[in-house]
Amino acid sequence: MTDLRFYGDRPPGIDGQSLPGRLIVLEGTDGVGRSTQVALLKEWLERKGYAVIDTGLTRSSLAGSGIQRAKRGHTLDPITLNLFYATDMWDRLERQILPALRAGMVALVDRYIFSMIARAGVRGLSPEWLQGLYEFALIPDRTIYLDIDVEHLLPRVIHDTGFDYWESGRDFLETGSVYQSFVEYQNRLLAEFRRLADRHDFTVIDARGDVGATFEAVSREVEQVISSMVSDAMPPEPTNR
Amino acid sequence: MSERAKNELPGRLFIVEGIDGSGKSTQLDLLHKWLQAQGYLVVFSEWNSSPIVKRTTKRGKKEKLLTPISFSLIHAADFAHRIHSHILPALEAGAIVLADRYVYTAFARDAVRGVSRSWLRRLYSFVVEPTVAFYFDVPLHEAVHRIAAGRPTLKFYEAGLDLGLSDDPFESFRMFQGRIRGEYERLCEEFGLTRIDATQNIVRQQMQVREMVQPHLDGVMRLDRVKMREALGRAGLSGRYLDPRRVSEE
Numbered sequence: 001m002t003d004l005r006f007y008g009d010r011p012p013g014i015d016g017q018s019l020p021g022r023l024i025v026l027e028g029t030d031g032v033g034r035s036t037q038v039a040l041l042k043e044w045l046e047r048k049g050y051a052v053i054d055t056g057l058t059r060s061s062l063a064g065s066g067i068q069r070a071k072r073g074h075t076l077d078p079i080t081l082n083l084f085y086a087t088d089m090w091d092r093l094e095r096q097i098l099p100a101l102r103a104g105m106v107a108l109v110d111r112y113i114f115s116m117i118a119r120a121g122v123r124g125l126s127p128e129w130l131q132g133l134y135e136f137a138l139i140p141d142r143t144i145y146l147d148i149d150v151e152h153l154l155p156r157v158i159h160d161t162g163f164d165y166w167e168s169g170r171d172f173l174e175t176g177s178v179y180q181s182f183v184e185y186q187n188r189l190l191a192e193f194r195r196l197a198d199r200h201d202f203t204v205i206d207a208r209g210d211v212g213a214t215f216e217a218v219s220r221e222v223e224q225v226i227s228s229m230v231s232d233a234m235p236p237e238p239t240n241r
Numbered sequence: 242m243s244e245r246a247k248n249e250l251p252g253r254l255f256i257v258e259g260i261d262g263s264g265k266s267t268q269l270d271l272l273h274k275w276l277q278a279q280g281y282l283v284v285f286s287e288w289n290s291s292p293i294v295k296r297t298t299k300r301g302k303k304e305k306l307l308t309p310i311s312f313s314l315i316h317a318a319d320f321a322h323r324i325h326s327h328i329l330p331a332l333e334a335g336a337i338v339l340a341d342r343y344v345y346t347a348f349a350r351d352a353v354r355g356v357s358r359s360w361l362r363r364l365y366s367f368v369v370e371p372t373v374a375f376y377f378d379v380p381l382h383e384a385v386h387r388i389a390a391g392r393p394t395l396k397f398y399e400a401g402l403d404l405g406l407s408d409d410p411f412e413s414f415r416m417f418q419g420r421i422r423g424e425y426e427r428l429c430e431e432f433g434l435t436r437i438d439a440t441q442n443i444v445r446q447q448m449q450v451r452e453m454v455q456p457h458l459d460g461v462m463r464l465d466r467v468k469m470r471e472a473l474g475r476a477g478l479s480g481r482y483l484d485p486r487r488v489s490e491e
Contacts, residue, residue, distance in 0.1 A: 008357070008360060009357040009359075009360060011309070011310045011356075012308075012309045012310070012354060012355030012356060013308060013309060013355070061306065062297065062300070062301050062306045062307070062311060062315075063297050063311075063315070065297075066293075066294065066296060066297035069293070069296075070293045070294075076293065076322065077321070077322070077325040077326070079321045079325065079367050080291075080293075080294070080318050080321040080322040080325060083314055083315075083317045083318035083321055084294070084297075084315075084318045086314050086318075087297070087311050087314040087315045087318060090310045090311050090314060091306070091311050094308060094310070094311070128363075129363065129366060129367075132360065132363040132364065133363075133364060135360060136310050136360075
């Protein structure tokens, strides 16, 4: 059972004490391989017979396209952008994640509130304000953090996507080349993630190795979270015949 | 709430609040014209008008996607964007900003929808405190009468139909506005809003508003405009290609 516990006051319109599903969050910086792990996990879980939904940032029907549009202009201040992200997060929580958990599914979330808190924290927003903002979020059953250092991250980013404007902190770092600002930004971001990992009890997995090694470690963690689901759902053993 | 407006920013911020049908927009419009006529630089900001966020809010309302928390967050996003891109820069430049609805609208509506009051106060800690915040106080039956007389139908969220108080839009609207009015009472206490009796006639209310605004206008920037006609005359021009409003506004 997933306890219906939130970081702050319970939001209006949410009833019940617990849910039969499981909420599993993957966190980590861009390029670390989060989405790959989510894709692998989904297949792995389905093969075992679990029903799975996966969701990630800006995939809400309400605010997803609005955020994409707003980011294109590079004009949003960090407070507005975070309120936009929070709208998107809550909409997905309410419409995708909670219904899935109610139905007994495993919800795999590719970046939860922590990515937003880390990115905004690096951009100078008050940590108290950010924690307060995301108080509406459901506390996950497990948050798996894929940890990496910039040295190992660089080749992946160059190979996969190249340097992204936002993921290099170009919106607020004024110094140096794109490469320099990427290194600076990612170092700050990783430090922020590690602070959050301590505070929120993340399961930290070393993601410097290859995909297979990381998946082995990730799936071992997920196994622990889902192992009780089958017995939860089983009817009690008949005592006599 | 930050104290910036009063202490650091050279501009002035006047805002109006009240339930639908309280007549606050009419009063703000009259104040706007009076200030402009005296040459003050006036910037006007309306609730729900950020060009970047508005589309999302509109869609959410049209498709009834908004629930209490998302309703609250998307309005906060709209407000934050206007504060940063519109209101704050104008205040920093020394202009007068007039806002039709301010943070108190969110406090009142969202609390009625069951959102935690303390969460809302913290969420909106980025706002600038107004120089004067007017609350137009009108009895519920009067406000409902004004709205019902002028409108054949009410929108879903406007009528508070998402709260499930009643299936009849006008009955739901009446109950919803009644609860909002209760929240405003609480906010008047908490934030010291300036109460205007909105059952008085329009002119009388406007006189009271101007009386309250006047003392805050000392030292506020005014446009020092050479009169357009004078300038045209000196240059021997007629200004036939000018926007006619530019000529007549002097």
